[in-house]
Amino acid sequence: KAGVTQTPRYLIKTRGQQVTLSCSPISGHRSVSWYQQTPGQGLQFLFEYFSETQRNKGNFPGRFSGRQFSNSRSEMNVSTLELGDSALYLCASSPESLGANEQFFGPGTRLTVL
Amino acid sequence: AQSVSQHNHHVILSEAASLELGCNYSYGGTVNLFWYVQYPGQHLQLLLKYFSGDPLVKGIKGFEAEFIKSKFSFNLRKPSVQWSDTAEYFCAVSALNQAGTALIFGKGTTLSVSS
Numbered sequence: 001k002a003g004v005t006q007t008p009r010y011l012i013k014t015r016g017q018q019v020t021l022s023c024s025p026i027s028g029h030r031s032v033s034w035y036q037q038t039p040g041q042g043l044q045f046l047f048e049y050f051s052e053t054q055r056n057k058g059n060f061p062g063r064f065s066g067r068q069f070s071n072s073r074s075e076m077n078v079s080t081l082e083l084g085d086s087a088l089y090l091c092a093s094s095p096e097s098l099g100a101n102e103q104f105f106g107p108g109t110r111l112t113v114l
Numbered sequence: 115a116q117s118v119s120q121h122n123h124h125v126i127l128s129e130a131a132s133l134e135l136g137c138n139y140s141y142g143g144t145v146n147l148f149w150y151v152q153y154p155g156q157h158l159q160l161l162l163k164y165f166s167g168d169p170l171v172k173g174i175k176g177f178e179a180e181f182i183k184s185k186f187s188f189n190l191r192k193p194s195v196q197w198s199d200t201a202e203y204f205c206a207v208s209a210l211n212q213a214g215t216a217l218i219f220g221k222g223t224t225l226s227v228s229s
Binding site: 003031033035041042043044045048056058090092094101102103104105106107108 | 148150157158159160163204206215216217218219220221222
């Protein structure tokens with residue numbers, strides 16, 4: 001099975017712009033989660049989607065949003081970019097069951113905000 | 115709110131030394147526990163997981179971890195490290211009564227192994 005794929009792998013944006021990141025989960029996985037990884041804060045949970053519905057949300061401002069499509073692919077959007085949004089954004093997919101499943105991570109999208 | 119703390123930010127060992135990385139979590143309910151590893155330039159990958167049963171779990175590459183419920187701990191161990199174990203290690207918790215599979219991660223421990 002192919003792993004989790006994320007596009008693009010690298011992005012450079014300027015403050016005030018918006019950005020959309022894409023994630024394709026492992027075939028058959030219906031849960032997709034997004035995480036932000038920074039040197040200072042480590043890995044922080046952004047949100048999770050399951051069957052096109054946001055099932056769980058972390059403590060991030062409303063500038064961070066996401067969606068999931070019927071084929072389980074997911075996108076996340078960050079509007080009005082700030083310098084502090086520079087990070088590695090990781091997508092993870094998981095089989096259907098709640099809680100008791102590991103998450104499989106993609107390679108991430110490295111976002112740099114100038 | 116749930117939280118996970120990893121006691122060591124950076125650990126430096128020589129090959130063949132034993133490893134123990136501490137992890138404590140704060141959550142009163144039932145949890146699933148994970149250790150993930152991120153080798154330089156690679157994806158996060160699962161080392162081992164605890165869902166229920168035997169509190170001593172074995173993972174890949176000779177790693178094991180012990181869940182001690184009374185101490186809210188899930189420490190990672192390896193009897194003899196190799197240079198190839200150089201990586202960043204993350205402890206993570208998932209609460210079973212939450213709506214979803216969100217993982218709460220510790221801040222990570224960087225392990226450097228010298229040959």
